[in-house]
Amino acid sequence: MEKKKKRLVIRTIILAVLVLAIGYTVYGTATKDKVELIAVGSQAPDFTLVDLNGEKHKLSDYKGQGVFLNFWGTFCPPCEKEMPAINRQYQVYKDQGVQTLSVNIAQTDFEVQNFVDRHELKFPVVIDKTKDVMTTYNVGNLPATLLIDPDGKVVKITTGEMTEEKIASYMELVKPK
């Protein structure tokens, strides 16, 4: 009886390992080509980029505050559409401890400056010249927005255009308590 029990346990373990391996392979292949951002719940990778005035912005400098991190380009119409709303909500939430940081993907200073002037953007706009941060965050489709809580954890990831209500509710999400 003891022997049979042992055999059953060994067989179960072997089959379970094989099922897990096959499952992992199928799942891994299915999700391989999908552009996946950093996982929700993980620590947002720190980075440092330079804004249009030559000032450095480091993500970890915002520790203790929520961060609304937005990736965009002037060639992306939905990015442009949501910009004024982000600008308005930035002004509402900046004094409540939610900062906005906007990352342009490797465009020229001229274009970015022009865009900032045209939309009178008040929040810092940095340019990812080498696409390093874009690669680190695995950003594919624009616009991509990450909400980072005061502890530096990613709490929400969204791609595509956002309405002003959504933007406000996201900023509310990472407001320090």
Next chain:
Amino acid sequence: MENIICACGHSNPYGTKLCEKCGRPLTEEGKQTKVVDMRYDGTAIRSKTYNKTVIDKIWNFFSNVKVGITLIIITLVAASIGTILPQEMYVNAPEPSKAQYYEKVYGLFGKLYNNLGLSNLYSTWWFQILVGMLATSIIVASLDRGLPLHKSLKNQRVKRHESFMKRQRIVAEGQVPNPDETLDKVEQKMTELKYHVRRDGSALLAERGRFARYGPYINHVGLIIFLAGVMLRLVPGFYVDETIWIREGETRAIPGMDGYFIKNNKFILETHGNKPQDEKMNQGVNAMAKNYQTDVTLYKQPDGALPGDIDNLEKLRDYSIRVNHPLKENGFALYQMNYRLNELRQMNFNLVNKANEEDSLGQIQIDLTNPKKEYDLGNGSSVQILVYTPDFAGFENGEPQTKTSIPNNPAFIFKMKTPETPKGEVSFVEIRKPPFEPLGENKYRMKFAGAEMRNTSNFTIRKDSTIPILFVGGIIFMIGVVIGSYWNHRRLWLQVEPDGRVLMAAHVNKNMYSMKKDLDTVTTFADLPPYEDQLDKSEDVKKSTKEKEGDNTL
């Protein structure tokens, strides 16, 4: 599921065909045949023994050789269907139009092929599950057969029962004058023939090449290691296959290689023949390329630097990436894969009076990678750029839009100031189009005066840490195949019965010829009674060989 008690008193597990101790056939079938089936040395295949729980049922399913062979055939057929048309990743069409490509090039069949998912067959869940089931079958079947076989071979008794001896293919029976001397002589000769000889009283077992029986199991281990290696590619860090487009003069973070940056200094395309054939070269048609080369500089961030921090990049080295000469660093390799020639980098314009276009007030040179807001021409004239769109795609709400960030179709809104027009005139200039003057007729215009181009290189970044694993798996597989194919397990039993008869039997898992050669030698040397091949003259030679299913070398 009771144990089988043999006539010799030994208790064998259910399903045993030949008694583990004395070799007596235990099945009715075995008792009636002339030559017993020596596959797995007559041990009980484990799957046949327990069939109670769901786990046992699944286990037994995979342990079945017929199931295994069916899986092999299905996998083979599926894999070959995937070769009828090129797989999606090898189709030379942009990502979104690949579906149309199949229909356009291969017609209805192509459309069907693509719609059924056969154009991406090797990544489909069902193909992977099929391979996974095959792997499961290999593992389970090997464990079920290999372990009992190993146990049985390890615990072989020298002395076997007469009924076992007589049911071997090679048998001999007779009287010898001096049994002890015969045994000694056989031992001497068989040792000379590199057999391992064991004796137990009046019985002798000579054995050679037992490891040949393990060949199939070794090759299964190799296969499993190989499959595991392929699977590991999905584990982050083991396999990187990224791609990057980088223009001359640009510095980019290398995807997949954290902390490394690469700068494209120059792309060189050399073709055979003296006359550069511009249009053909552009299209890559009929141009016999001699060399594709990108001169690059590799940089690394200092340790602990954050992503995006490029202030203190440390130059590692300059390198010329050519075909078959990748840039190698830290297990990664960057290969030259593709290129694009002639992307606009700089555009020059002359500020001219429309009335007299020959007379220029000066030239501005716009670096498209870093356009300036204002260009002062000295003489009281200046040009401001109000808007720059690299890839103009029409107006929306009065604002010019850009499709991409690549200068495929640059457009500008200039404000031109001259002493004659101090307030400035506004002009929208699109490449290869007449200027558009939104605020009324202008006196001056920006006249295109040439451009500078740059090229773009495409690299793939590869890292494959699974290669050593695949290599080891492949080698083990081959070792298994060689062992199983070129060696054979030969055994000779000799024993003197109490009544003075000498019984001899021999078994070989393949290559009977080699066994007979050894038998001839030893029979002559030790004056043994002549042996007989029971299958040779028996009518059921054909029948018997036909009946054996599967691999009888196991």
